[in-house]
Amino acid sequence: MLSVPKDLRSFLEQVIREMPGQIKVVPHEVDPRFGCTGLAERFARRNEYPALYFEKVKGSEIPLIINLTATPERLALALGSTIEDVVRTYGERLAERIPPIWVAREEAPVKEVIWTGEQVDLGKLPFLWHNAQDGGPYITSGVGIVRDPESGAINAGVYRHQVYGRDEIGVWFIDTHHGAYIYRANEAAGRPTPIVIAIGHHPALIMGAVSRIPGIGGELEAAGALLGEPVRLVEAETCDLPVPADAEIVLEGEVLPYQRREEGPFGEWPGHYMAGGPKPIIKIKAITMRRDAIYYDIFSANREHLVLGALPRMGSIYRAVKQVVPGVKAVHVPAHSRMHCYISIRKERDAEVKKAAFAALNTEPENLKLVVVVDDDINVFNDGEVMWAIGTRFDAARDLLVIPDWSGPGGLLPTGWEYHEDGTRTPKMVSAMILDATKPAPPVPYPERARVPEEAVDAADLSDVYDMRELPVRRGQE
Numbered sequence: 001m002l003s004v005p006k007d008l009r010s011f012l013e014q015v016i017r018e019m020p021g022q023i024k025v026v027p028h029e030v031d032p033r034f035g036c037t038g039l040a041e042r043f044a045r046r047n048e049y050p051a052l053y054f055e056k057v058k059g060s061e062i063p064l065i066i067n068l069t070a071t072p073e074r075l076a077l078a079l080g081s082t083i084e085d086v087v088r089t090y091g092e093r094l095a096e097r098i099p100p101i102w103v104a105r106e107e108a109p110v111k112e113v114i115w116t117g118e119q120v121d122l123g124k125l126p127f128l129w130h131n132a133q134d135g136g137p138y139i140t141s142g143v144g145i146v147r148d149p150e151s152g153a154i155n156a157g158v159y160r161h162q163v164y165g166r167d168e169i170g171v172w173f174i175d176t177h178h179g180a181y182i183y184r185a186n187e188a189a190g191r192p193t194p195i196v197i198a199i200g201h202h203p204a205l206i207m208g209a210v211s212r213i214p215g216i217g218g219e220l221e222a223a224g225a226l227l228g229e230p231v232r233l234v235e236a237e238t239c240d241l242p243v244p245a246d247a248e249i250v251l252e253g254e255v256l257p258y259q260r261r262e263e264g265p266f267g268e269w270p271g272h273y274m275a276g277g278p279k280p281i282i283k284i285k286a287i288t289m290r291r292d293a294i295y296y297d298i299f300s301a302n303r304e305h306l307v308l309g310a311l312p313r314m315g316s317i318y319r320a321v322k323q324v325v326p327g328v329k330a331v332h333v334p335a336h337s338r339m340h341c342y343i344s345i346r347k348e349r350d351a352e353v354k355k356a357a358f359a360a361l362n363t364e365p366e367n368l369k370l371v372v373v374v375d376d377d378i379n380v381f382n383d384g385e386v387m388w389a390i391g392t393r394f395d396a397a398r399d400l401l402v403i404p405d406w407s408g409p410g411g412l413l414p415t416g417w418e419y420h421e422d423g424t425r426t427p428k429m430v431s432a433m434i435l436d437a438t439k440p441a442p443p444v445p446y447p448e449r450a451r452v453p454e455e456a457v458d459a460a461d462l463s464d465v466y467d468m469r470e471l472p473v474r475r476g477q478e
């Protein structure tokens with residue numbers, strides 16, 4: 001029996017089955033200009049983050065889903081794991097990469113509809129305006145695939161794309177990302193950079209694409225490892241790049257050399273608008289999709305952006321820390337603030353704290369500004385416990401390490417820029433800090449954490465406990 005490849009639909013079915021009520025259907029027509037994100041925000045104000053499936057987005061015949069991976073629980077489900085275990089699962093899966101496989105065009109759902117030449121019209125797709133001051137509609141979920149002209153390696157990453165017109169979008173490659181190296185190499189030789197952009201697939205494809213993998217390439221292998229099966233590829237229509245065969249929609253195009261267009265502003269993951277300045281443009285040469293394609297959007301500068309972005313980073317950090325500190329217990333990059341990282345370790349030597357922290361910083365040089373290292377009795381998934389450890393095991397004069405000008409300059413964090421009164425900005429370096437909130441290494445004794453005996457907690461009987469509604473009447477003492 002042929003098994004069904006994992007894709008966006010298989011994941012939607014899994015959520016419907018295993019987490020009923022977490023995908024809501026919006027049957028009425030909604031405006032792509034702030035309508036979809038406005039509805040999502042209404043739920044967010046109640047601290048609810050269901051996935052939202054919009055049947056009718058004004059101006060398009062293609063339905064749209066947003067917030068699919070806005071909760072850590074659903075993201076963990078995508079890897080067949082749980083919140084507590086998902087970082088370890090991710091780290092272990094990435095250790096065993098699974099190379100992609102090629103399939104014939106007839107077996108590729110993304111080839112059911114093919115628009116080339118005059119048929120190319122981005123206006124038919126339901127691109128969203130997300131936040132109030134965004135410079136236009138943006139593609140937020142595209143997995144961009146390019147080829148390194150030197151090694152031939154295929155690299156994948158997620159970049160932000162402003163939509164400019166019927167066949168033109170922008171792209172901002174962050175300078176240190178591999179896409180930028182490849183684009184600069186091609187531009188220096190006067191060549192365009194062919195690119196394919198896959199929209200809508202199993203969340204593992206995006207997680208693989210944003211995983212921190214040393215060297216150019218390897219993301220599709222990482223995605224395969226996270227999927228637990230090879231990513232199926234098929235050839236593109238207009239270039240020699242591979243296309244994910246089970247994607248919902250694929251854009252094919254070229255990043256043009258020497259051409260720039262003013263980009264942004266756009267609400268970015270740190271929760272601020274960030275103008276791009278002059279950025280490269282992509283000419284779209286073909287659009288292919290499933291007959292009944294679903295457009296997949298990630299809610300930028302919002303919970304989904306953070307949750308989805310944090311897990312691959314936690315997994316990469318966990319793996320990097322594990323190599324230098326085998327006693328690492330857990331790593332948490334909190335969804336509310338992806339610039340922070342909490343690491344718990346079973347500490348054997350004092351030097352392990354800095355080794356762990358620098359491994360984390362080196363894995364995420366552009367994003368992390370604060371690493372807190374705690375002992376293994378602290379639950380790093382609970383901010384309160386981490387703050388408690390800082391309050392009781394950290395001394396600012398001794399245990400704080402500031403690393404001036406650690407990363408940058410520039411980037412997506414507002415702190416990567418110097419802002420001037422005349423409205424201009426110049427890039428600047430960003431500093432980082434490490435907080436050692438661990439107890440001294442053995443054999444030095446340290447006060448024990450006060451706790452009720454675990455047996456007493458287990459033995460406690462809650463079965464007949466009830467709500468007090470009035471002062472109980474007590475019989476007086478005789």
Ligand code: MN
Pocket residue numbers: 155156178213215216217218219
């Ligand atoms: Mn790469």
